[in-house]
Amino acid sequence: MKTTGYAATDASKPLARFEFNRRELRGNDVSIDILYCGVCHTDLHQSRNDWGWSVFPVVPGHEIVGRVAAVGKNVTRHKVGDAVAVGCIVDSCGKCDQCVRREEQMCREGPTLTYGGQDRIDGELTYGGYSRNIVVREEFVLSVPASLDLARAAPLLCAGITTYSPLRTWNVGPGGRVGVVGLGGLGHMAVKLAVGLGADVTVISRSAGKADDALALGADRVLISTDDAAMAAAANAFDLIVDTIPVRHDLSPYLPLLDIDATLVIVGQLGLVDEHSTMPLLTGRRRISGSPIGGMAETQEMLDFCGKKNILPDCEMIAIQDINAAFERMERADVRYRFVIDMASLEAA
Numbered sequence: 001m002k003t004t005g006y007a008a009t010d011a012s013k014p015l016a017r018f019e020f021n022r023r024e025l026r027g028n029d030v031s032i033d034i035l036y037c038g039v040c041h042t043d044l045h046q047s048r049n050d051w052g053w054s055v056f057p058v059v060p061g062h063e064i065v066g067r068v069a070a071v072g073k074n075v076t077r078h079k080v081g082d083a084v085a086v087g088c089i090v091d092s093c094g095k096c097d098q099c100v101r102r103e104e105q106m107c108r109e110g111p112t113l114t115y116g117g118q119d120r121i122d123g124e125l126t127y128g129g130y131s132r133n134i135v136v137r138e139e140f141v142l143s144v145p146a147s148l149d150l151a152r153a154a155p156l157l158c159a160g161i162t163t164y165s166p167l168r169t170w171n172v173g174p175g176g177r178v179g180v181v182g183l184g185g186l187g188h189m190a191v192k193l194a195v196g197l198g199a200d201v202t203v204i205s206r207s208a209g210k211a212d213d214a215l216a217l218g219a220d221r222v223l224i225s226t227d228d229a230a231m232a233a234a235a236n237a238f239d240l241i242v243d244t245i246p247v248r249h250d251l252s253p254y255l256p257l258l259d260i261d262a263t264l265v266i267v268g269q270l271g272l273v274d275e276h277s278t279m280p281l282l283t284g285r286r287r288i289s290g291s292p293i294g295g296m297a298e299t300q301e302m303l304d305f306c307g308k309k310n311i312l313p314d315c316e317m318i319a320i321q322d323i324n325a326a327f328e329r330m331e332r333a334d335v336r337y338r339f340v341i342d343m344a345s346l347e348a349a
């Protein structure tokens with residue numbers, strides 16, 4: 001079926017209106033009319049081929065919220081009119097050990113990405129949420145709790161699950177001591193979710209400029225990483241540090257802040273990290289780890305948790321026609337804290 005979206009047709013061009021086809025519904029498919037789509041750093045990088053593996057045209061968008069418009073004949077999980085969501089992956093092999101334990105993001109064959117991926121049946125390039133509609137296998141369509149504001153829920157599908165998953169992996173609960181480095185789209189969600197789980201949350205920032213914002217988001221305190229005395233006093237003070245900075249940086253100042261056996265988890269794609277001494281890793285059996293999104297079961301758990309606690313991202317709503325300006329502002333970290341596209345604007349053109 002014919003549809004409309006916004007695409008980058010090559011790495012040097014801005015996003016522009018693009019007509020393309022979505023597949024006809026298979027028996028287990030759900031067709032979704034997209035209402036809102038969050039704008040992730042990955043969208044910007046893939047549109048410009050920053051990581052070298054983009055397949056053009058790129059229709060970005062993997063923070064998708066909408067309503068079910070039609071279902072295939074075998075679909076049981078969703079019905080027409082339901083509020084639903086789609087995140088970063090739309091399929092996986094379904095058979096490997098990781099898929100069986102509902103960690104589809106770790107599928108041994110590689111999960112099918114929502115955009116820039118290859119459909120497992122017809123081999124067609126996948127197109128994301130900067131579009132009027134999307135067709136997705138029902139197991140990869142999530143339910144949005146009725147209590148959540150649909151206009152703000154979209155960023156939960158990438159920024160939300162990316163920060164929720166490590167908090168759950170490392171068993172953060174009441175009284176857990178969590179540090180959050182970086183206060184952008186991911187960082188502000190890490191703060192809200194860790195607070196929601198009952199943790200004692202510290203935002204670690206290079207300057208005091210973000211202190212008021214951090215406290216307003218619910219953090220208990222701010223630690224200024226350029227204040228040597230404060231950093232020394234915070235030695236061994238954390239069970240988990242979630243590092244959300246999306247660019248290359250030095251990890252070494254944060255490692256002594258970890259308690260024995262504690263972990264610093266990286267959730268951004270940094271490429272290279274700067275040199276750091278292995279001494280704090282040896283002396284405290286401290287760990288550096290990484291974490292990508294989450295499986296479908298955990299993503300649904302996160303949505304339900306946010307519904308129960310009314311946890312939502314802070315969003316700035318834009319029209320699709322403003323997407324290129326939004327990318328430029330995102331590069332300057334000039335957004336609090338996530339752009340969301342109101343897809344009704346697509347009809348305005």
Ligand SMILES: [Zn+2]
Nearest residue numbers: 040041042158
């Ligand atoms: Zn993303």
Ligand SMILES: [Zn+2]
Nearest residue numbers: 093096099107
């Ligand atoms: Zn698999």
